[in-house]
Amino acid sequence: MTPDLRVLIVDDDFRVGGLHRDAVADQAGFEALEPVRGVREARAAVRDRHPDLVLCDVYLPDGDGIAFVSEIDVDALVISAASDADTVRRALRAGALGYLRKPFDPRLLRDRLDGYRRYRNLLTAGDVDQETIERAQRALHGRDAVPATASQTATERVILEHLRDGEASATAIAERIGVSRATAQRHLANLAARGAVEVGLRYGATGRPEHRYRLS
Template sequence: MLEELRSAAWLREVGVVDVVLITALRDVEHVRTAMAMGALHYLIKPFPLRQLRDQLERYAAARKRMAALSTVPQNDVDALFGMMRPMASRSMAKGLTLATAERVAEVLRSTDADVSAVEVSETTGIARVTARRYLEHLCAEGRAELTLRYGQAARPEHRYRWVP
């Protein structure tokens, strides 16, 4: 494991390389070393494939967001660093729970089309207002994006899409 970390450090010297470690090593010294050498994440085997997928999606969203910026205010820096943390370690707004946030996120991930809060509500069984609060939370984290669909009604329809 230490040799792999040294290789990752060498790669960083050559250029910008981001590392997510996947290992069976569980001792705290290896975790500390990985953190000190700049690993973005440390996944301990065995783990559910969803956990790796979520981490890679957060990474891709953070890289995409950084590519769109030339300078950043502190709130953008906080959001970028927050995107790389697992949802469980993030602070949730009052009244929101991790389990429901993951359920709403899964609905967004499972479709290529954008969806409304009503559609998420029908799929998950939660109230429309609750679905919208979770969707807005995911947008604030940079994990989802909001688009407006203008139609016949006076108000535009809010549509949400997962940010890959």
Template sequence: MSNTFSVLIVEDDFHVGRLHAGYVDAVPGFHALPPAPTAAEGLKVITAQRPDLVLLDVYLPDASGLDLLRTIDTDAMMLSAASDPESLRKAMRRGALAYLIKPFSAEVLATRLRGYARYRRVLSETGTVTQDRLESAWQALHPNSPTAGAKSNSATEIAVLAALATRGDQSAADVAAAVGISRTTAQRYLSSLADDGAIAITLRYGTTGRP
């Protein structure tokens, strides 16, 4: 999986498109492509460049963003002033990962993007997806859902934090050994904690096999 997620914004208002692109570029690990002003242009960019994530407005000059959502096989979130229940239900039925009602702050979008990064990371691991892993992915996408609190209270996360408390400067391998989990799982928890601002991750140079 790429270290940077490419994001296409499909928005007919030039100023709003640039504003939202700035919001995206301010989140580490995300890069906004030039916004597309129409559904047709958006589809052309999606087909040619295959962005990781599409941020779609409902009101576009040539078609509804909800109709475009139905035709693309790409992760998508809706960013729109459309707040009627039917638009929201239709967006969910057609696969929108989130729906943000305009106007919203940079931090609201940043929270959704960080959640999306965690969602991709959880589901990028090899092996069969367990129910717990599926729940972790769902909670990452819906940080304000009633079940989202379960993530921060998980026994594994508490154990990871406890291991870090004994000595702050540790590698993923150190944490894995201390907690009794795989290195991959340790890296996932460490990345999630870093996304939430609970810890800081730095690269360690001069050693082998211990990033």
């Protein structure tokens, strides 16, 4: 049996780090290591816990996440609220396999993890031909492209109509339109991928982040 891929989250916000850890833990084939909050802790975790993949924020209390990505011999995705093109290019130059701008729909992270697993399966060991290299590169991002002109389903049209009243969670939308939360979340993720809705984070009374959706 292939061992689970070990993922280390580096984020100075322990609540967001926990949210990402839970998303990784829910993904088949992955093991979520306990998140760390800074570069010093991250260096020790890479040395002692040997992750296969690091999910790293840019702005950390004791250093620069992109510089950390460039110094480690570990695959990495950069996850940050920084949206300027210079930062994105710097992350990719540093060796990051991808860049996720916070906040984002959890489905996007699941797709990235699934793509990374296929990428690793294609580039496990030994010589590879050009076709395999290209397949591996496509695997990292191949599930992200959703045509902007994709037609809306009836459920998506109802969701958009309800969002005209203001932002809402997937649970609230599900209750309003009479579908399961999973169904509502799936349609909201599709709408977010096409740019029809935006997703943000709000911290509830328990301190646990909740994804909120609004019209773009």
